[in-house]
Amino acid sequence: MLFFLQFSCNSQSKKINGLSFVASPKHINSKHINPVLKAQSNYVALMPFGFIKKLSSPIINHNTDRQWFGETEKGIEQYAENLQKNGIRIMVKPHIWVYNGEFTGLIEMDSEKDWKVLEDSYQSFILTYAKSAQKMKAEIFCIGTELEYFVAKRPKYWQQLIKKIREVYKGKLTYASNWDEFKRVTFWGELDFIGVDAYFPLSDVKSPTVIDFENGWQPHKKEIIEIQKRYKRKVLFTEFGYRSVDFTGKKPWDFNRVIDNVNLQAQVNGLQAIHNQFWNEDWFAGGFIWKWFIDHEDSGGENDNRFTPQNKPAEELLRKLYAN
Secondary structure, three states: HHHHHHHHHHHHHOEEEEEOOOOOOOOOOHHHHHHHHHHHOEEEEOEEEEOOOOOOOOOEEHHHHHHHHHHHOHHHHHHHHHHHHHOOHHHHHHHHEEEEOOOOOHHHOOOOOHHHHHHHHHHHHHHHHHHHHHOOOOOOEEEEEEOOOHHHHHHHHHHHHHHHHHHOOOOOOEEEEOOOHHOOOOOOOOOOOEEEEOOOOOOOOOOHHHHHHHHHHHHHHHHHHHHHHOOOOOEEEEEEEOOOOOOOOOOOOOOOOOOOOOOOOHHHHHHHHHHHOOOOOOOOEEEEEEEEEOHHHHOOOOOOOOOOOOOHHHHHHHHHHOOO
16 A cells, blocks of 8 residues: 555656646746745746737737737746746747637638638747747647647648647647547647647536536546547646636636636535546646636635636645645
């Protein structure tokens, strides 16, 4: 029994216990990093942004003076330098934001000409941050985040893009597929991790228990294992998390709902269940909780029903889970 306990702890210590570090207009310092260390996190996802006007627009604007500092190349490099000084490893995970907040998975061009423009624009965007990731010696680079139509409709482009990224970045690669997209991605064999933004629907119960969540995981976990075995790559939850709200397991991806209730225990139960189901699996690499704001003392709290665990019971639980 003692040997098993030691093996289990050693195995878990190798997991990626990550936070999704939300960009800010300002530089970071030890004040912003100490809460990350207190949370027992060993990885942080840095998330630069590119912007498009609408789902059919082919131009991605990025790395401009009009963006917040933490969304730019200089910003993530300043963040990384300070985080790495404290022993925290880095995943660079570029995102696209559609101006009216529409889902990026629906980005689709109206003509072959526009597809070509988008491909060139995206290549410029992603190689900027691949080079930056190499410069900062980031351990992981994510080649895209929730771009289902773009990935499905332009497969040859993505194969070539992965080769171009590997020419400038020498670390591990993943792609952040949406929870209902990962089964259809065809290039997992070209990457190092199968990346999943793990907002799977798990329970219709108002305040799910840990058991409710774990039962809800079973069909999804089976599908994840099937893809993992097919491609022989470890699975990385590029995002995971739950809002502190009633029915948090029903549509965990839904960040738009304006809800007037707070359910701190449901958030705790969801995090405990996902840890129970995945963190002891050898084929599972770990994950990045969504999301973590740099001004810790002003974030979250017991009246907040958004995703962050900060200053809630979920943060205390996360600290215990990540410490193992």
